[in-house]
Amino acid sequence: MTSVRQILWPSLSVESRLEAVELALHVWRDRDLIKKVDWSKDTEIALEQARLLVDQESDRKRSAESKASIYLAVIAAIVPVLSSLLTDFFADDFTKLPALFQAVTIGLFVLGMLYLAASGIWSFRTLAVSAHTRVDAADIAKIWMEERPVHGLVRDLLISTRLNHSGANKKMDYIRMAHEFLLRTFLTFAALLLVIVLREPLAAAASFAMPWLSRVWAAAIA
Numbered sequence: 001m002t003s004v005r006q007i008l009w010p011s012l013s014v015e016s017r018l019e020a021v022e023l024a025l026h027v028w029r030d031r032d033l034i035k036k037v038d039w040s041k042d043t044e045i046a047l048e049q050a051r052l053l054v055d056q057e058s059d060r061k062r063s064a065e066s067k068a069s070i071y072l073a074v075i076a077a078i079v080p081v082l083s084s085l086l087t088d089f090f091a092d093d094f095t096k097l098p099a100l101f102q103a104v105t106i107g108l109f110v111l112g113m114l115y116l117a118a119s120g121i122w123s124f125r126t127l128a129v130s131a132h133t134r135v136d137a138a139d140i141a142k143i144w145m146e147e148r149p150v151h152g153l154v155r156d157l158l159i160s161t162r163l164n165h166s167g168a169n170k171k172m173d174y175i176r177m178a179h180e181f182l183l184r185t186f187l188t189f190a191a192l193l194l195v196i197v198l199r200e201p202l203a204a205a206a207s208f209a210m211p212w213l214s215r216v217w218a219a220a221i222a
Helices: 004-008 017-036 043-088 092-096 099-127 137-143 149-221
Strands: none
Touching (some): 017 149, 043 099, 043 149, 099 149
């Protein structure tokens, strides 16, 4: 069940030292398993699937980084709009408004800026350079010195994909956090604009309804 804290400020679960060790052991077990498999059965199918997995893992990484770039562009476009709002609305006349209205609007503005900053930080973390393994030219040269080079190619492609899996998962987690904070940014600033637009209509409705409510209250306690 999602907690109120997660709704207000999403966070990733911190990986414990034990979980990190278990993950590393799991990766090395998978690596040993890949090395022990006899790839002589249906070698062409195995090679096709290995290449497909390599492409899918690379696509996941590129997709996360592409989304992060888009999010940063959106953030860069939002900042001038917020600067205009800051200078136009929070001007000298702002201090003459009711204290409750001032507190609500300032609170929403600060919260929205915190969400915006957090989204940018997670986007930058997604774009950060990370370790990435691949079967390079020298690796292929070494593989072709083996008795069954195609089998070795399948093996090294799958090992490379498995080693890249954790890094791609982290990037996907980071971009998910960037998305969560950017969504909250839009909702917060939408609420702020709604409060600003509806202040005078609500104040007028309240002033119109107050005499009627006073008469109803007086009749109820009489």
